[in-house]
Amino acid sequence: MNRRGFLRLMGATGVAALTASCNRINSAVGPLSSPDDLSRFPEKTEMILLTDRPPQLETPLHYFRQDLTPNEAFFVRWHLEGIPTSVDLRTFRLNVSGHVRQPLQLTVDELRSQFEPVSIVAVNQCSGNSRSFFEPRVPGGQWKHGAVGNAKWTGVPMKSILDRAQVKAGAVDVSFNGLDAPPLPSVSDFVKALSIDHARDGEVMIAYAMNDQPLPMVNGFPLRLVVPGWYGTYWVKALSDVTVLPQAFSNFWTDKAYRIPNAPNGTESPNDLAKDTIPINRFNVRSIFVRPDPDELLHPGVPAEIEGVAFDSGYGIRRVEVSMDGGTTWADARLDPEIEKYSWRRWRAAWTPRNRGQYRLLARATNAVGETQSKQQWNRSGFMWNVIQQVDVKVR
């Protein structure tokens, strides 16, 4: 049963009082006051349910206490109703075609056995992660901070596959299509593209494993594109077709969707929308509180461990500052050792609150090239949220 939907519908039909009592999860991390709907999908644990068809599932925050997000808890986001629910590895092929001399049709087993495997630990984050914190609110998946995860991806560099296919001179873009299909012919198939240079940079890869396991079906079994440091929209799931193009790729999902203002941090004003937009691309820098729990009660004189994760597009997190007094004073958090440059990096801060009361905790990350977080940000699509996060905690 969809509790939130039910309560709101009951409210809409006259039983408004029912909606008043909900304040279970979000009291300390944001403005939302509805409880989460939790749901368990195949091969997944209980996750926060945004939508069920197609599935959009958010990771509960406590999983981010682990450096690698478990596959069963890794966020899920599909666009089209027709998602793959059955894959026969005997007939599945990765097709590499287009502007190449040697088109390929590879089984998953051939990818595993015929190419030198590589592994990378990398954050994948939805473009719309934290959308529900934008003001004014914008339509779209109403994610809190859990449309992100950090995993060890194992597979084959895209460059190795393109080299075997012998890309012809004059290649411009490479497009990536998966097994998902639109519900109507009028809906564009979900296909994304990278420039040929990006696709061949040796870091972009096709993963057949996630944290040393096959991918869950709803996370892209059997193959998923991994684009380190770039937003999840490029990480095409259930990848089946790689097409090398002698011209720039163009489709709805690139020309109309997933675009950001061509302005610092993709920001614009609700009253003056940007005319000039570009495709979303690299992650900006951000930090997410992991502890204290939103509902956790702290006590005067008792040391509390404050903890979070910070990441960027691969330059590397160099500093995280925390404030326990709403931003008046700041102190450096301790950084855990860097795992890999595309991984997130954990930070910790010891804090012993002196007095009872309400405290506002803030965290601000800065990377190796000086990119940091700001206090204000907005865009019409609700992309790239990286406002300095505030967490209100009670000390009793």
Next chain:
Amino acid sequence: MNPKTTIVVLSLGLAVWVAGCGRPSNIPEESDPGVANARMGSMLDSKADNPIHTIVMPHDEPAFPPGPGRDEFVTACVVCHSPRYITMQPRFSRATWLSEVNKMKDTYGAHISDEQARRITDYLVSINGKAGTGHGPKGTYGE
């Protein structure tokens, strides 16, 4: 309302898959990816005699109250996506909901007339609308 949806997972290989979940998620110690890959390879091989992997998606959609426009909503919208696409949104102004409906019609090709779009908008505003006629943010794509 729907009881807790039961999920049926057909894959015989699943038991192998989920066995590794919930473990402490420390970074694997192997610096040589080949070692990790060989270990994973043996795990993959263990399901080689069942190469078809299948899941069954749960059906867990909310019911909607009666009201003007409900029939149009169910016919034109729910055919392509769950009604949760509505219930997860904050309360939006009529302008925002109309923009969303027109996006579905003009961009994604939903088979609805202008009159049906208006009635669907009426329904969305009645179940998840915000008072006033102010201009909320227009919807965009890919969210």
